[in-house]
Amino acid sequence: SQQGEEDPQALSIQEGENATMNCSYKTSINNLQWYRQNSGRGLVHLILIRSNEREKHSGRLRVTLDTSKKSSSLLITASRAADTASYFCVAGGSEKLVFGKGTKLTVNP
């Protein structure tokens, strides 16, 4: 399986601040994906970074990948109250996609 483990478990920041979440994994991967889950809803795909990429941007999202350390980080810049959600990573490549427990982000207005 390709499980990612997110860190920290919870993060609370003020609106306008940046939020950084980390992900570690154990096996080799083809890609690393980040998902967001708003309370009571299904997960939504945010961004994918391939194993041969080191950094990727999408709007206020910035993802980095360090395959030598088997780690990734998700940075949300200029956070908004609407960014309050749980964030999950999953290491892609095999068929079996296993999620960690996520990082619960709270953005206070």
Added chain:
Amino acid sequence: DAGVIQSPRHEVTEMGQEVTLRCKPISGHDYLFWYRQTMMRGLELLIYFNNNVPIDDSGMPEDRFSAKMPNASFSTLKIQPSEPRDSAVYFCASSSKTGVGHEKLFFGSGTQLSVL
């Protein structure tokens, strides 16, 4: 496309009753996943299918749980008999695998199951 459709959205039942959760994946997707989410255990992969065939059911907690995919557009997850500890949100997700693996899972809105 309407996305992955799950039904019912909420299910309340009594211990011992049979529960059937339903999922319609996105048309053209050849992988379907069933996950269960609780506060204590997080998001657990129960089983996944490829081209309607169960590939890995090692996450199914016990024999009380069974899943089927009779065709490419429909899957069910059945719990019989249900127990209070089965209370959770059950998600279905579908995907189309490329040559470099799954690149995006599409999740349904989930079924909130409460077993009294």
